[in-house]
Amino acid sequence: MTENSLHALLSDVKNGEIEIAHAIEQLKHLPFEDLGYAKIDHHREIRTGYPEVIFCPGKTIPQIRGIIESILVKKNNILASRASEEIYEAVKDLAPNIEYYPEARSIFIQQVEIRKSRAKVLVVSGGTSDIPVAEEAVVTAEKLGCTVERLYDVGVAGIHRLLANKHRIDEAQVVIAVAGMEGALASVVGGLSDKPVIAVPTSIGYGANFGGLAALLAMLNSCASGVGVVNIDNGFGAGFLASTIIRQIELNAK
Incomplete structure (x- = not known):
């Protein structure tokens, strides 16, 4: 109710x-x-x-x-x-x-109308393999009322792909950065943006990735300020947290 x-x-x-x-x-x-x-x-x-x-x-x-x-x-x-x-x-x-x-x-x-926010969440993934976790974040944020955009496969191995889309990062009010391997994407996005960045480490990676632990620790130790981290593969948690931030932005804008 x-x-x-x-x-x-x-x-x-x-x-x-x-x-x-x-x-x-x-x-x-x-x-x-x-x-x-x-x-x-x-x-x-x-x-x-x-x-x-x-x-x-x-x-x-x-x-x-x-x-x-x-x-x-x-x-x-x-x-x-x-x-x-x-x-x-x-x-x-x-x-x-x-x-x-x-x-x-x-x-x-859906049983209650969803009113979409004017403020935007941008979900960024390092690689195509990270998309399932990114999509969990997208669906969660959307169903909780957020306007969400996707920017996939822009990891630091080809950083020009991310830099070519910096204007999309600038247009968002919250950025969710989803990445496995060494998890460097969140630090780079955090260094490029003045918006809150929610980092999501994924379990994608080779053996020494330890099922996402390497990415988690890298994100927790990010040198970029304004980066918060959720648990490994926790796209839901990232989408939910983004929606609470967006909700406060919209409430304060009234």
Whole structure:
């Protein structure tokens, strides 16, 4: 339940348009609903501005279906991350407008209009191999209301590709830099831009990359100021963080 829908419900009760018993039925699962295997935080959007997101790994398909069904009743938008094709096939009957983004491994069901921001997020990837993580960031930020642009395969091995697109970095309000190997992209972008840069190390790389640890440590030790780092392959976290920054920019612009 969103703050707007809660306000509308209480207004209807006040105006005598719905009965108190009907309102109680809608409110009885706030602030959370206990399904036994999960406690669905229906109050989260009221507190944070965003509804709860479903992290699929480790959950059974019946559990994922139950969580989706619970959120559907509350008329919130639903985003499920790290969802396989198998999971999508098993839940796609739950809503006629369900969307699946295979590269991002994300499922989305829209029940509330998404108002796109005027401020922009630019998602930059070092290589083509980093695109799945970059796409997770893109889909997350878009579904949370951001206007998002992509700039892919502009890693430092051919830095002229990045420099040729510096105007796109300048036009963005937040930049997400996604890179594996040695993870140098985030430092370069941070040195070129006066905007917040969210660095996402990926697990792409050869043996001594240690599954993304090399890129993570490089980004954490960046000599460029204004660079923040999320966990390895955490495109979702980067997209979510970018959306909170954009949201504050838009609120302060009013």
